[in-house]
Amino acid sequence: MPISSLSSFEFREALGHFTTGVTVVTVEREPGKIHGMTANSFTSVSLNPKLILVCVDQHAKMLPLLEEKKHFGISVLRAGQEAISEYFAKGEQSTEAEERLSIRYRCTPSGILVLENTLLHLSCKVIESHIAGDHTIFVGEVEDAEIHEGEPLLYFRGKYRRIARHS
Template identity: 40%
Template sequence: MEADRFLDTKAREAAGDRFDRRDFRRALGQFATGVTVITSRAIDGRRIGMTANSFSSVSMDPPLVLWSLAKEAASLPDFTGGSHFAINVLAANQHHLSRQFSTALPDRFSGVDCCEGIGGVPLLNGAIARFVCRNVKQYEGGDHLIFIGEVEHYERFDGEPLVFHSGFYRVATRHPELPQ
């Protein structure tokens, strides 16, 4: 397995003993992130989506991005089996969508304004950026699976991002000491 290259079993067990999980999570929460909703189509055609802040660019040529999903997530087989997924970067006023897509609702898309992208992936209207990606590879990453996607289409819109820091939604502002 790929994860075994990074830490052997004994090292993983030792790391679990070294860190208080709750405190470690708080320390990681000090890194402010944007908030996204990852969407796709299940093999049976259902729209699927989940909130994630584990999004990052990987490469410009080819255009690659990544995100990760817990191996215990019920939607894991749906995301691994799909040909495409979309990363919807939420605007500051879309905090309600972040909550909606992070709960166990029977239909997370209920009342959500969206359209379809390549491969039938749902695209959330009002997002400040949307990336439609071909699902090219997954890697083991501890208790998560890391998805690599090749961007086939993207859109960027004006607006302020939704930010998550230290367990709370935040809004980004320009630094007052820097020129506009």
């Protein structure tokens, strides 16, 4: 199908055929106060130096925070953490809702706040950003990483999935 005949909705639906994990990007907006945003555009970029990227919508509250603070966390969600993904995709965040969902933060060795009980945490420093259409690509240098055992939450065609077990 020629791309010109696809609406933005259809284009998003088409790209939804690419399966991803789900991450939450976190920034400390003021001391001890976190803003989080669900993102599946997270990608590894380079091994030496150790770089990752995430693409952020121009309208997201996260965008000016990343531009200003320059440091952010990436937390890769586990299977079963759909509610946490949905919470950080809503844009309305409160201490009460976070208590209800048992969301807790922890500080990494580089002083970045990330989500506890996730599959992987990365502490990152923004080293480059590029405006690309209606998103900005933030390239982050990884300062520390912590890996935990478990299975990932997956996202495919607009729905959460899990890795299936075949015997």
